[in-house]
Amino acid sequence: MSDRTTDPVPRRLTEWEQRTEVPLFAASLLFLLGYAVRVLSPHGSEPWRDIALALVAATWSAFVVDYGVRLRLSGQGRRFARTHWLDTLVLLLPLLRPLRVVRVYSAVQKRREQPRLSLYARVIVYAGLTSVLLGFSAALAVYQQEHGAPGASIRTFGDAVWWACATLTTVGYGDAVPVTPVGRLIAALLMACGLALLGAVTGSFSSWLLQVFSREDEKGPPASG
Amino acid sequence: MSDRTTDPVPRRLTEWEQRTEVPLFAASLLFLLGYAVRVLSPHGSEPWRDIALALVAATWSAFVVDYGVRLRLSGQGRRFARTHWLDTLVLLLPLLRPLRVVRVYSAVQKRREQPRLSLYARVIVYAGLTSVLLGFSAALAVYQQEHGAPGASIRTFGDAVWWACATLTTVGYGDAVPVTPVGRLIAALLMACGLALLGAVTGSFSSWLLQVFSREDEKGPPASG
Amino acid sequence: MSDRTTDPVPRRLTEWEQRTEVPLFAASLLFLLGYAVRVLSPHGSEPWRDIALALVAATWSAFVVDYGVRLRLSGQGRRFARTHWLDTLVLLLPLLRPLRVVRVYSAVQKRREQPRLSLYARVIVYAGLTSVLLGFSAALAVYQQEHGAPGASIRTFGDAVWWACATLTTVGYGDAVPVTPVGRLIAALLMACGLALLGAVTGSFSSWLLQVFSREDEKGPPASG
Amino acid sequence: MSDRTTDPVPRRLTEWEQRTEVPLFAASLLFLLGYAVRVLSPHGSEPWRDIALALVAATWSAFVVDYGVRLRLSGQGRRFARTHWLDTLVLLLPLLRPLRVVRVYSAVQKRREQPRLSLYARVIVYAGLTSVLLGFSAALAVYQQEHGAPGASIRTFGDAVWWACATLTTVGYGDAVPVTPVGRLIAALLMACGLALLGAVTGSFSSWLLQVFSREDEKGPPASG
Structure with a gap:
């Protein structure tokens, strides 16, 4: 980028x-x-x-x-x-x-010299891990902003984590929602990042599944190869 | 993976x-x-x-x-x-x-020696079927956790199935939502799995549609081929 | 398929x-x-x-x-x-x-012998049109089921259309939601079909945009080509 | 198109x-x-x-x-x-x-003769920027329609921006929702455009991430190349 x-x-x-x-x-x-x-x-x-x-x-x-x-x-x-x-x-x-986790991942990988995961698996692991860390950070920040606000629906840290899950996956039930301006700003940031990251997870999983199923074809009866 | x-x-x-x-x-x-x-x-x-x-x-x-x-x-x-x-x-x-259904699918397929479905159709069938089974399991587990909880909005098994549909497709109306910690944990698992599986369905359907439309082109007037 | x-x-x-x-x-x-x-x-x-x-x-x-x-x-x-x-x-x-609209589209196209739309545009038109027709059908059917039900939030046909939009796009505000079993069954069908169709629209639009931007590259300074 | x-x-x-x-x-x-x-x-x-x-x-x-x-x-x-x-x-x-921003982007780009962004980055910038401008326009128009309507949940411009964020990302909490027919029409337009544009952002980000990770492979140990 x-x-x-x-x-x-x-x-x-x-x-x-x-x-x-x-x-x-x-x-x-x-x-x-x-x-x-x-x-x-x-x-x-x-x-x-x-x-x-x-x-x-x-x-x-x-x-x-x-x-x-x-x-x-x-x-x-x-x-x-x-x-x-x-x-x-x-x-x-x-x-x-x-x-910035992506850098760390490859740095650690280089040192350990392990058999690497496949390309799609790495993208899924990286984007999934980043989502989890960002979601946790956002839950903390939103909890700090919201738990004392009047009319807040996010009152415990559990509520904040639940809200972060529903937001990252774009399910958005609406039972726990930030009501303060700062809380909503954090939420908007989380939506934007989360959407892109989980899109990467979904896309890679989809590609990986297609790869698995098409590899299976190649192993099939020799007549078709 | x-x-x-x-x-x-x-x-x-x-x-x-x-x-x-x-x-x-x-x-x-x-x-x-x-x-x-x-x-x-x-x-x-x-x-x-x-x-x-x-x-x-x-x-x-x-x-x-x-x-x-x-x-x-x-x-x-x-x-x-x-x-x-x-x-x-x-x-x-x-x-x-x-x-683990994916394994069963190919095992059954091998025995029956049927004409196989196309690659995209197989991914759609596999991911769709897995989503349905996972959604049903989650609906059962959430119903068990929630139907007696105070302030629950999931009171009947029908509510739980409706909730599972709205969650798997990320629509998330919020009219039926788990309120207990365990119920929310199951919901978060369902969101994560469902998102990836339905992303695979969507992506494969999209690719399949593009394939159908581009095959149609090839059948078109010979001047363009 | x-x-x-x-x-x-x-x-x-x-x-x-x-x-x-x-x-x-x-x-x-x-x-x-x-x-x-x-x-x-x-x-x-x-x-x-x-x-x-x-x-x-x-x-x-x-x-x-x-x-x-x-x-x-x-x-x-x-x-x-x-x-x-x-x-x-x-x-x-x-x-x-x-x-089944896809068949009609190509049948009409063949007769008129018009310059055809590009591949992505055709998928977008087809999937978009099908979504609109399915959404309208679902809004009619849900309105019929719901408008007299006790505790219904879909009371006018306008509500039903609004609900269909929010469902097809997976936004799911939850301000208008079916409450009867039959209404929810129709909703689940709409979610499943809509998700796949709109995924096709989104995917094709994304591919089309990438194509437009990469074509622009080729028209760029001759030094890079 | x-x-x-x-x-x-x-x-x-x-x-x-x-x-x-x-x-x-x-x-x-x-x-x-x-x-x-x-x-x-x-x-x-x-x-x-x-x-x-x-x-x-x-x-x-x-x-x-x-x-x-x-x-x-x-x-x-x-x-x-x-x-x-x-x-x-x-x-x-x-x-x-x-x-129409896409045209402007390339016009400006041509004049400044800068090193261009990569293909995916350009699609992300273009689609992201367009989403932001469309979201802001929709927030203004919805605010104008809704803020005086009886029973409205969008009462301040902040509410309207929050609603636009939740709609564009398809999260759809439902805590701020248009209630007038014109407001709902604007919302439906925003959903349709936003879905396609953000789908393009997500798809390009996913492709970019895959590219970054696969480039990394090529830089890996020479034995594997």
């Missing part, structure tokens, strides 16, 4: 990206964990809430440092923010980090 | 699987029948309810025995549970057995 | 089908018109209601005669009902006749 | 279209702005409302003039209205102008 693949990327930037990919993914999981603890723990359970806040702050700083290093190594100056708009967006809204 | 196709599968395992495919499918239909009778018959109609329970227990045992035999014949030990994760999941949640 | 294309079809059957295609399509539109007048006109406007009933009866008889003739000409006896299951179904439920 | 590409298009018409494309797009954005101000500003803020009305009238006149000039230059007379049915429709319902 970006021009990155065609640009001559400095070798040191590539090395940096390969080395930091997995630690940064761990950091983003810690960020999500910290955010979840902060949002879900009741007021009063103070030591944990403070630790969670510190975790969120620390991991966010790590993202900022990584962005700064890559900006310098790229030697592009301001153009970097525009050509890497997804990274810039993810820096500002770390809950969108799951969208 | 699994590595099974590339693994060297022991011949005896293949034979076992080919022979047991159809009996096991019959067993899974009996399982569903027993479960349906157990869930839908009112308390008091005792002899039938007990027979249904026995049927459920007997068919489940058959699945356990089959899994055990295949685990031994594969000679893989514990790795079997991981490489055959779908089978392991189906063993624990027999209501998901419809997901 | 059926084996018809591979069967040796008697020449007289083919001729009969080509000749009756357009008159039968006109008859099915008349059937729909008669049914609409019968359902929508208030009790009391007697002469019109009787004419409508006669129209429905007459067109249905035409379908029965056509089916009988084709059954004889095919020389297949009972097998005909099975190999032509869609025709048999349409005979029993004439509101499903729009599903 | 139209025959325009195969017709011998007069050179002067092509020139006119290339020159007016961008100004007309600017005019359509001004039209939308004027309409938005007219609809959203409260009664009483008179000078602005009048300016907005003048803007709407002026831009509409520009569209009429452009249509007239193209009708003359084409030399087709009345046939023009039929072969350019989308243009004719857009003339009558200027809120549908976003559907």
Whole structure:
């Protein structure tokens, strides 16, 4: 989607990206964990809430440092923010980090040297996993916004997760719906991302099924081959 | 999706699987029948309810025995549970057995030596049939969970089937919605599976239609060919 | 989807089908018109209601005669009902006749010898038109079932059309929903057909858009070609 | 979709279209702005409302003039209205102008001579942008129709935007729904267009993801190539 693949990327930037990919993914999981603890723990359970806040702050700083290093190594100056708009967006809204999972997946895959999954299976795993992480992030953020709002139908975190499922799959029962402007903004983001990601899951599954069934044909009676 | 196709599968395992495919499918239909009778018959109609329970227990045992035999014949030990994760999941949640229908279909097809359906038609038939069986299983399970819950909107089995239709097709009217945590978990599973399966139906139908229309072109005036 | 294309079809059957295609399509539109007048006109406007009933009866008889003739000409006896299951179904439920529109389209096209639409445009036109006719039929049938039911949310024909739109597109607001068993059965049929047909529209539109944009590439600067 | 590409298009018409494309797009954005101000500003803020009305009238006149000039230059007379049915429709319902964005995109692209986006990215950008503009137009029109209707659930412009999001993505919660006939007509149009456009976004994203993952394969260990 970006021009990155065609640009001559400095070798040191590539090395940096390969080395930091997995630690940064761990950091983003810690960020999500910290955010979840902060949002879900009741007021009063103070030591944990403070630790969670510190975790969120620390991991966010790590993202900022990584962005700064890559900006310098790229030697592009301001153009970097525009050509890497997804990274810039993810820096500002770390809950969108799951969208970068695709890089981590291939990085991990390379190290383990395992027999790789088939193309369709990989797309399904990647898009499915990203959907789950995004859905969880959205459920947390919507719960934080909505659970105290007057007239809210999302009152518990369970409601928020249920709402996220119904939204990601575009079922949309309407029994749990955000009512605040910020909650609705998050919902609109989730709809847009979720639609594309689950479309990828559906499309790949469909292609995979067609492949399985047509392979079966080839194994059939030799007369037909 | 699994590595099974590339693994060297022991011949005896293949034979076992080919022979047991159809009996096991019959067993899974009996399982569903027993479960349906157990869930839908009112308390008091005792002899039938007990027979249904026995049927459920007997068919489940058959699945356990089959899994055990295949685990031994594969000679893989514990790795079997991981490489055959779908089978392991189906063993624990027999209501998901419809997901294995694809095997039965080809097994039956081979025996009857009928003129086969076209590729797209087979995918549509397989994915459509699986959706119907999964929807029916989910309707039963949700009805069992919900019909006595306070504030439930799914009160009759008819409501549950209606809910399953609206969920599988992602229409999601919201007039009948699960309210208990377990009911919502089943619903989320149904959404995920249903989305992928119906996406396969839709995609194949679309491809089939394009094929029909483009074949028509070839039959057209010879000047264009 | 059926084996018809591979069967040796008697020449007289083919001729009969080509000749009756357009008159039968006109008859099915008349059937729909008669049914609409019968359902929508208030009790009391007697002469019109009787004419409508006669129209429905007459067109249905035409379908029965056509089916009988084709059954004889095919020389297949009972097998005909099975190999032509869609025709048999349409005979029993004439509101499903729009599903046969595809034949009419090509028949008309052949006669007019017009410059044909592109492949994708034809699929979009066909699937879109069929959706509209099926949606209208379903709205009529659901209105007939629901408008007098206790607790119904579909009270006017406008509500029924609105419900059909929301169902065909899988939006499913839930503000107008069938509540009777028969109404829900019709809704489930509409969901199943609509999902597949609109999936075909969406898929073809998507392919067409990709084609337009990639053709544009070829017209681009000669250096890239 | 139209025959325009195969017709011998007069050179002067092509020139006119290339020159007016961008100004007309600017005019359509001004039209939308004027309409938005007219609809959203409260009664009483008179000078602005009048300016907005003048803007709407002026831009509409520009569209009429452009249509007239193209009708003359084409030399087709009345046939023009039929072969350019989308243009004719857009003339009558200027809120549908976003559907012509595709032309503007390529016109702008040609002038700037930038490195072009990949095929899938362009389809995603085009279809996504068109969806956003259509959704905004529909939200404005529905808000105008609904906000004063008795029993309306769309009372603020925020509600209308929220409704447009839920409709375009086919989530359809049903918490904000048009209740007037005109509002429902606009909704049906939005559903039809939105379904096709977002289907294109989803399909292209899915194809792009498959491309990214399969390119990765090629970069893999040389033994597999």
